Amino acid sequence: MNLKFANKKITGILTILPKNEVKFEDEMDNYNFSHAKSLKLKMAMGYNTHRIAGEGVCSSDLCIYGLDYLFEKGLLKKEEIDALILVTQSPDYFMPPTSNVIQGHFALKQDMICMDINQGCAGYIIGLFEAFMLLEQDEINKVVLLNADVLSPKVSMRDRNSNPLIGDAAAVTIVEKSDTPCTIFGNIKMDGTAFDALIIPAGGSKLPSSLETSQLHEDASGNFRALDHLVMKGDDVFNFVQREVPPMIEQLLTTAGCTKEDVDYYMFHQPNKFMLSKLADKLGVPREKMPNNIVENFGNASGVSIPTAVSYNLGATLTRESFLICFAGFGVGLTWASVLMRLNKLDFNEIINF
Amino acid sequence: MEKIIAEILTNLRPEFDFAAETNFVEQGLLDSFDVINLVTELDKQFGISIDGTDILPENFASIETIKNLVQKNGGKS
Structure with missing residues (x-):
């Protein structure tokens, strides 16, 4: 599905990372791999250091910390926030929405919209779409898009498929109306027939958590995980991404009347270095235009990996310069989505530690 | 080309005799992470990028x- 939005802009991006760093080498003994094989895999996939939230830290904690920082620095004013969107797969509660909890924490005005969206790897793009749509309203001028995931407690430490790459993080993106006319192009597709390609089987209504769902079992590849843990069909997800993402990007650029060379950066979801290198090659895009260094430095925090890639790779440069950026997210759902938009001299673009 | 491929496979999983087997993945000689390492090595050795699909x-x-895969993706002996 092609989408188009007029006269919207991103004015700031802040990424919040837990201070706690875990090294791949320190976890190698958890996996049924020889050290030599693990180290080869480290090179290919880009495993190195991932950031893991401390015990009891919730998605709201990271978001509140980030918003506090922006309020204190005068980069955001409480009374200007007309909508608070939180995209997360790790809410504080089943109910109420965590966005309401955050609104309450800061005693933000009542005359506003709070909403949680349950989305993962494509969650940044879907959050942007939602922000753009809300900004069509006369009374909504500034949307705070929060992306946050603390999924490390839901990943088995003995799962070599998922544990080396998981990261916890949050991001705050400010989305506003633009006085300068501009067009933003988007594209989204979904395939719920493969809903179990990335899934936490237990803990919801379908299979409530119990003593039984917390027991570790060994799979055919020698990974140990419980039904309470995230399970990923890695091969299926890889094949889906390689098959579906390149044509989506081609279609997005064609609709926008742009060439691949026109795009300054391809800021994609960061599943691992190997997958992104293959995507860049398939698209015929120089690898340096599609950064793939988030997993190795911070881990993959689902949809948060996209703003993290922007903050880490462009940093303050984006407060002085303007870039045409193609964003893309793909994974849980299955969902794959992309946005082509110009980012003009942001008010802030940085990373802080929680 | 076969010799180079055999060397890469042996380096990857020295415990197996690849010359004697015909279905590496189904028989468990290669798992999905071995395939990733294999593709990385083939790309490097033959100066190609094997298509993700x-x-x-x-x-x-x-x-x-x-060998057919390498040739399809532009690899030469």
Whole structure:
């Protein structure tokens, strides 16, 4: 599905990372791999250091910390926030929405919209779409898009498929109306027939958590995980991404009347270095235009990996310069989505530690 | 080309005799992470980038299918 939005802009991006760093080498003994094989895999996939939230830290904690920082620095004013969107797969509660909890924490005005969206790897793009749509309203001028995931407690430490790459993080993106006319192009597709390609089987209504769902079992590849843990069909997800993402990007650029060379950066979801290198090659895009260094430095925090890639790779440069950026997210759902938009001299673009 | 492929496979999983087997993935000689390491090595050795849509188990079944895969992606002996 092609989408188009007029006269919207991103004015700031802040990424919040837990201070706690875990090294791949320190976890190698958890996996049924020889050290030599693990180290080869480290090179290919880009495993190195991932950031893991401390015990009891919730998605709201990271978001509140980030918003506090922006309020204190005068980069955001409480009374200007007309909508608070939180995209997360790790809410504080089943109910109420965590966005309401955050609104309450800061005693933000009542005359506003709070909403949680349950989305993962494509969650940044879907959050942007939602922000753009809300900004069509006369009374909504500034949307705070929060992306946050603390999924490390839901990943088995003995799962070599998922544990080396998981990261916890949050991001705050400010989305506003633009006085300068501009067009933003988007594209989204979904395939719920493969809903179990990335899934936490237990803990919801379908299979409530119990003593039984917390027991570790060994799979055919020698990974140990419980039904309470995230399970990923890695091969299926890889094949889906390689098959579906390149044509989506081609279609997005064609609709926008742009060439691949026109795009300054391809800021994609960061599943691992190997997958992104293959995507860049398939698209015929120089690898340096599609950064793939988030997993190795911070881990993959689902949809948060996209703003993290922007903050880490462009940093303050984006407060002085303007870039045409193609964003893309793909994974849980299955969902794959992309946005082509110009980012003009942001008010802030940085990373802080929680 | 077969010799180089055989060397890469042996370096990857020295415990197996790849010359004697014909279905590497199904018989458990290569798991999905071995395939990633194998593709990385093949890309490097032959100066190519194997298309992501070609990274399917059937293309890693034998030295012959791997050779075909490398050639399809522009690799030369």
